[in-house]
Amino acid sequence: MVADDHPLFRGALKTALSGMDGDSDIREAGDFEGVKALADEDVDLVLLDLSMPGVSGLSGLMTLRGMHPTVPVAVVSAHDDPETIRRALDLGASGFISKSAGMDEIRRAVGVILGGGIYTPEDIDLGLETDxxxxxxxxxxxxxxxxxxxxxxxxxxxxxxxxxxxxxxxxxxxxxxxxxxxxxxxxxxxxxxxxxxxxxxxxxxxxxxx
The missing domain is CATH 1.10.10.10 (Winged helix-like DNA-binding domain superfamily/Winged helix DNA-binding domain)
Structure with missing residues (x-):
């Protein structure tokens, strides 16, 4: 599932996913109500924007993890500072993909997560929570x-x-x-x-x- 309120970015993510091996059934949601309506245990991965109509920030990640604890969720956000990434992972995200990432990195991230791993952008020191x-x-x-x-x-x-x-x-x-x-x-x-x-x-x- 691709969950983002910007159609152009959803299209970019779909293009990246369609370039991977195997057939993909891609669901799209432009707001959080759509995410909740379309998400179920058959979804292999949710690519979730942090800010869209109906939700703000990491609370959306938490809600989705509460609804479907076994479904991997990767946060996709322009807020790609170490604090945001670390907090997303601490709250159950299976990975973090920056909106500035290229096609190859998006595919690599999705491959890591579908393989059961945790993906974080390279060359970022997540550090420890200072607050x-x-x-x-x-x-x-x-x-x-x-x-x-x-x-x-x-x-x-x-x-x-x-x-x-x-x-x-x-x-x-x-x-x-x-x-x-x-x-x-x-x-x-x-x-x-x-x-x-x-x-x-x-x-x-x-x-x-x-």
């Missing part, structure tokens, strides 16, 4: 189960417990339990505080910090 608050947040987010991650993403969308329960086909009591667990793991007291903490890993905040 202690972000480091703590990522550690806490890593403790969430896939279902808790999905619930957190839906909280960020402003959905009520009964709406989340309907979307996930579970009881409202189950969602309340998930919300309580999410708040505890994030070390916050309210849904609002949880959403504010999650917003710290948005592409906008990363760009400002870089």
């Amino acid at each position: 202690p608050e972000i480091a703590d947040l990522i550690h806490r987010l890593q403790m969430l189960t896939p279902q808790q991650t999905r619930v957190l993403g839906m909280l960020a969308e402003g959905l009520l417990n009964k709406q989340i329960a309907y979307e996930l086909s579970v009881s409202e009591a189950t969602i309340k339990a998930h919300v309580s667990a999410v708040l505890q793991k994030l070390g916050v007291d309210s849904r609002t505080q949880a959403v504010i903490r999650l917003s710290r890993i948005s592409a906008d905040s990363i760009a400002l910090e870089s």
Whole structure:
């Protein structure tokens, strides 16, 4: 799946993928609702833009990983600084491809990921997280189960417990339990505080910090 809101860039990615060995069935999504609608366990790889209608930043990666934990997701972004790349990998991305990458590099990255590896751009020192608050947040987010991650993403969308329960086909009591667990793991007291903490890993905040 190629997920990007710019048709020209989706076309460039499709061209790169079509030049690889074997036949490819390529799905396209121009917004995050389309990503969620088209993604399923049959997808071998999602190439996900960090910023598109319906999502901002690494929260989209988290939501997708929560929905389909076994599907590899490679982040494709113009924000290709070490902080963004490292945080994407820490939150479950199987690779990072810069939007400035050429066709050969895109094909090489996709080949590495489909082979079960992790791809990062060459000659980049990812270093260590220098922001202690972000480091703590990522550690806490890593403790969430896939279902808790999905619930957190839906909280960020402003959905009520009964709406989340309907979307996930579970009881409202189950969602309340998930919300309580999410708040505890994030070390916050309210849904609002949880959403504010999650917003710290948005592409906008990363760009400002870089």
